[in-house]
Amino acid sequence: MAPRQPRRWVRRWGEAVIERGLLGCALVSVVTTAAILVILARQTGEFFSEVSISQFLFDSQWTPLFADKHFGIWPLLAGTFLTSAIAIGVALPFGLLAAVYLGEFATPRVRAILKPTLELLAGVPTLVYGYFALVTLTPLLQRVLPELSGFNALSPGIVMGVMIIPMITSLGEDAISAVPGALREGAYALGAGKLQTVFRVVLPTALSGIAAALVLAVSRAVGETMIVAIAAGQQPRLTLDPQVPVETMTAYIVQVGMGDTPTGTLEYRTIFVVGATLFAITFAANLLSQRLARRFRER
Amino acid sequence: MPEAFSESACGPAPYRTMQPSDSMPDTVAAKLSVQELSAWYGEKQVLIRVSLDIPERQVTAIIGPSGCGKSTLIRCFNRMHELVPAAKHRGSIQLDGEDIYANGVDPVLIRRRIGMVFQKPNPFPMMSIRDNVLAGLRLTSTRRADTDAIVERALQQAALWSEVKDRLGEPGTGLSGGQQQRLCIARALAVEPDVLLMDEPCSALDPIATTRIEDLLTTLRERYTIIIVTHNMQQAARVSQKTAFLLQGELVEFTETDALFTKPKDKRTEDYVTGKFG
Numbered sequence: 001m002a003p004r005q006p007r008r009w010v011r012r013w014g015e016a017v018i019e020r021g022l023l024g025c026a027l028v029s030v031v032t033t034a035a036i037l038v039i040l041a042r043q044t045g046e047f048f049s050e051v052s053i054s055q056f057l058f059d060s061q062w063t064p065l066f067a068d069k070h071f072g073i074w075p076l077l078a079g080t081f082l083t084s085a086i087a088i089g090v091a092l093p094f095g096l097l098a099a100v101y102l103g104e105f106a107t108p109r110v111r112a113i114l115k116p117t118l119e120l121l122a123g124v125p126t127l128v129y130g131y132f133a134l135v136t137l138t139p140l141l142q143r144v145l146p147e148l149s150g151f152n153a154l155s156p157g158i159v160m161g162v163m164i165i166p167m168i169t170s171l172g173e174d175a176i177s178a179v180p181g182a183l184r185e186g187a188y189a190l191g192a193g194k195l196q197t198v199f200r201v202v203l204p205t206a207l208s209g210i211a212a213a214l215v216l217a218v219s220r221a222v223g224e225t226m227i228v229a230i231a232a233g234q235q236p237r238l239t240l241d242p243q244v245p246v247e248t249m250t251a252y253i254v255q256v257g258m259g260d261t262p263t264g265t266l267e268y269r270t271i272f273v274v275g276a277t278l279f280a281i282t283f284a285a286n287l288l289s290q291r292l293a294r295r296f297r298e299r
Numbered sequence: 300m301p302e303a304f305s306e307s308a309c310g311p312a313p314y315r316t317m318q319p320s321d322s323m324p325d326t327v328a329a330k331l332s333v334q335e336l337s338a339w340y341g342e343k344q345v346l347i348r349v350s351l352d353i354p355e356r357q358v359t360a361i362i363g364p365s366g367c368g369k370s371t372l373i374r375c376f377n378r379m380h381e382l383v384p385a386a387k388h389r390g391s392i393q394l395d396g397e398d399i400y401a402n403g404v405d406p407v408l409i410r411r412r413i414g415m416v417f418q419k420p421n422p423f424p425m426m427s428i429r430d431n432v433l434a435g436l437r438l439t440s441t442r443r444a445d446t447d448a449i450v451e452r453a454l455q456q457a458a459l460w461s462e463v464k465d466r467l468g469e470p471g472t473g474l475s476g477g478q479q480q481r482l483c484i485a486r487a488l489a490v491e492p493d494v495l496l497m498d499e500p501c502s503a504l505d506p507i508a509t510t511r512i513e514d515l516l517t518t519l520r521e522r523y524t525i526i527i528v529t530h531n532m533q534q535a536a537r538v539s540q541k542t543a544f545l546l547q548g549e550l551v552e553f554t555e556t557d558a559l560f561t562k563p564k565d566k567r568t569e570d571y572v573t574g575k576f577g
Binding site: 185 | 490
C-alpha cells in the first residue's frame with residue numbers, strides 16, 4: 001500500500017509536533033516558577049550583600065523607606081501572622097461545620113444549591129473584600145470596640161476569613177465524603193447516633209484531608225494581598241494587638257512596588273527579600289498540604 | 300469446653316438440643332419473628348412478604364443468588380435498611396415478642412441488641428485495636444469501669460486475644476484481613492448484643508481465615524443468636540442449623556439445614572443447591 005506511506009509519516013510527524021506543543025504548555029508554569037526563583041534568589045543575594053542576615057532576623061524594626069533604615073523582618077511577619085490567624089480563626093470553625101453540614105446532613109437538593117453558592121464567594125474580587133473591610137466592617141466594629149483604629153488587623157482578618165470559608169468547606173467536604181460509607185455503617189450498627197458517627201468516626205478519619213485543607217487555607221491567607229493592603233494600614237509594627245494598624249509582607253510589597261522607589265536601589269531590593277520570605281512560607285505550606293493529602297488518600 | 304461437656308456423662312447439656320439432628324422447632328423459642336415483610340428501594344421491591352421465625356441460640360443461614368434480597372432482609376433486622384434514602388418496608392419484625400418497628404422504638408437501641416458484621420472488615424482506621432473493641436461503648440457514651448476486662452472478653456470470644464494481646468495499642472487497620480474481621484466481631488460482641496447479624500463475613504477472606512471464623516461461629520452460638528448471609532452453600536451447610544433460601548425477594552424454603560440440602564421440598568431450592576443456577 002504505497003500511498004499510505006507518506007500519510008503515516010505525516011501523521012507521526014504531526015503527533016510529534018502536538019506532543020511537543022503539549023509538553024511546552026506544561027512547561028510554562030514550571031519555567032515561570034523557575035524564573036521567579038532565579039530572580040528572587042539573585043535580588044535577595046544582592047540585598048544580603050548590603051544588609052547582614054542577623055540584622056534581617058534580629059532587628060525589631062522595618063523602616064527601609066525612612067532615613068534611619070532598619071531591616072528587621074519581624075514586624076511584617078507579625079502583621080502577616082496576626083491577620084492570617086484571625087482569618088483562620090474565623091474560617092476554620094465556620095468552614096468545617098459547613099463542610100460537615102454539606103457532607104453529612106444536607107439533602108442532595110440543598111447541597112446542589114448551597115455548594116455552588118458558597119463557591120461563588122471565592123469569585124468575589126479581593127479588592128471588593130478589601131473595601132468592604134475598610135468602609136463597612138471597620139465602622140461596624142468600631143461601635144463595639146471604640147479603641148479600634150481606622151486601619152487595623154481585625155477587620156481585614158475577619159473578611160479574609162470569610163473569603164477562605166468556601167475553600168475550607170469545599171476541600172473539607174471532599175475529605176468527609178471520601179470517608180468510606182462502610183465506616184459510617186459500622187458505627188450505626190454499633191448503636192451510634194448520627195452526631196456520634198460524624199464527630200467520632202467520620203471527622204477523625206477525614207482528619208488528614210481536613211488538615212491539608214487547613215494548611216492550604218493558611219497559605220492563601222498568608223499570601224492574600226489586596227484586603228490587607230487596603231484595610232490593615234501600612235505601618236510595620238511588631239505587635240499582636242488587632243486594633244492598631246499593621247503591615248503585612250504582601251502589603252509592603254504593594255506599597256513599594258507602586259511607589260516611586262527607583263529600581264536597583266536597596267529599598268527596591270527589599271521587596272524581593274520580603275517576596276522570597278513569603279514564597280518560602282507558602283511553598284512550605286503547600287508541600288505540607290500535599291504530603292497530608294497524600295497520606296489521606298493512601299488510607 | 301462445650302465439646303468436653305457434651306462428651307461427658309453428666310447427662311444431656313441443654314445446648315445439645317441445638318444440634319440439627321435433634322432440634323425441636325416447636326419448642327425452640329423464636330428470637331426474631333418476621334411477619335409478611337416486604338421491602339423496597341424506591342419503586343423496586345426487593346423483599347416480597349417474607350415470614351420466618353429465627354430460633355434462639357442457633358446459627359441461621361440465609362442463602363440465595365446475588366440480588367435475591369438476603370442482605371436487605373438482615374438489614375431490616377437491625378433497622379439499617381431505613382438508612383438508605385428512599386428505602387421503605389412493610390410488615391413486622393419482633394425481637395423477643397416486641398415489634399422493633401413500633402412507634403417510639405429507637406433504632407439506636409435496637410442496634411445495640413442486634414449487632415452486625417459486614418462483608419468487608421471495617422475497623423475504624425483512626426482507632427487502636429483496643430479502641431476499636433470499645434468503639435461501641437464509646438460511641439454510645441456508655442460508661443464502664445471494667446474496660447480492660449471487656450476488651451479481653453470480647454477478643455477472647457472472637458478468638459483474637461492471643462494474637463493481639465501484646466499490641467492492643469496498635470491501629471486496627473494494621474491487622475490481616477481475617478484478623479480485622481475477627482476484630483469487627485469482637486467490636487460487635489463488646490456491646491453484648493443478643494443477636495449477631497453477619498453479612499457474608501468471609502467473602503473477603505482467604506480459606507484459612509474463613510475456617511477460623513466458621514469455627515468461631517460454633518462457639519458463639521452458645522450465647523448468641525446468629526444469622527449469617529452467605530453466598531457459599533458449603534458454608535451454610537457447615538455452620539448453620541437452619542437455612543432459608545431466598546429467590547428474587549421471596550422466601551422459597553426455610554427449614555433444617557440438613558433437610559434443605561439433602562431433601563429440598565421445592566424444585567427451585569433443589570435446582571439451586573445442586574448448582575443448576577446461581
